[in-house]
Amino acid sequence: MMKTTKLTISIGLLIILGLVFYWYFPRTPVAFPSDKELIENMNDTQTTIRVEKIRDKIKIDEEHFFVPFISTTGDYGTSYWEWQNTKWKVLNIDNSGEPKVWKIDSRDPSTFRLVWNLHEDDKVDHMKLFLNRERNFHVTNGVEYYYPKLQMEKRVETASVSYGTMKLPNDWLSVIESLIKMDSVASPDLFGDFDLNRHMYFAWKPYDKSGIEARLEGTINGYSFFNDDIELDLVRLMDDSYFETSH
Numbered sequence: 001m002m003k004t005t006k007l008t009i010s011i012g013l014l015i016i017l018g019l020v021f022y023w024y025f026p027r028t029p030v031a032f033p034s035d036k037e038l039i040e041n042m043n044d045t046q047t048t049i050r051v052e053k054i055r056d057k058i059k060i061d062e063e064h065f066f067v068p069f070i071s072t073t074g075d076y077g078t079s080y081w082e083w084q085n086t087k088w089k090v091l092n093i094d095n096s097g098e099p100k101v102w103k104i105d106s107r108d109p110s111t112f113r114l115v116w117n118l119h120e121d122d123k124v125d126h127m128k129l130f131l132n133r134e135r136n137f138h139v140t141n142g143v144e145y146y147y148p149k150l151q152m153e154k155r156v157e158t159a160s161v162s163y164g165t166m167k168l169p170n171d172w173l174s175v176i177e178s179l180i181k182m183d184s185v186a187s188p189d190l191f192g193d194f195d196l197n198r199h200m201y202f203a204w205k206p207y208d209k210s211g212i213e214a215r216l217e218g219t220i221n222g223y224s225f226f227n228d229d230i231e232l233d234l235v236r237l238m239d240d241s242y243f244e245t246s247h
Helices: 002-024 035-045 170-186
Strands: 051-054 058-061 064-071 076-084 087-094 100-103 112-117 126-133 136-140 143-147 150-157 163-167 200-207 224-226 232-234
Touching: 035 051, 035 064, 035 087, 058 163, 064 112, 076 112, 126 170, 150 163, 150 170
Parallel strands: none
Antiparallel strands: 051 064, 058 064, 064 076, 076 087, 087 224, 100 112, 100 232, 112 163, 126 150, 126 200, 136 143
């Protein structure tokens, strides 16, 4: 009888512990925080950037969100969120909204996201995003390798909504994957850690509604606060003298 009682108590304790563990350590992300909770979290995390308004909450995947915001000083900023163990955590807070590449998994280009929150006072009607690779020639183990200049382009409308995210287009992904394979053959030691930036980079150019380069004042040059590990790359701002194609 005593053994049965002990067994019953043990099973009951295991059930209670299981429920407690499930409650406090959920395996899947809970609902993303409200605007008010996001603002309080960011303002409590650091004191330099004071967030006033959330512009949107953009879901990247089940465990990542991009949140553009406006600060109390009128800056158009960006924040990056990740589900970690039992809570949503802000990884980075930036008070400038120029385009960046968020490499969620640096080994997998399909997880890369171009993100931005352009200042509305800059009146950017549209922008062009580019994947660029410079001409390159080198010799490895007596074998000559030549890579022609590469330039791929994607137009993004920003007149009505000046913030957003973008997956890499399929043709960009195909080119990146092929270049990774070629470079891994040519320089296996150098490219073993997936150094995408060795010869390739992302660029952008903003335009006003008349089709000429927009003058940026509020969008660029800000302060960035890192709260945890995150891989963010700036997207280069290019002028007309660089590009070989006409716009």
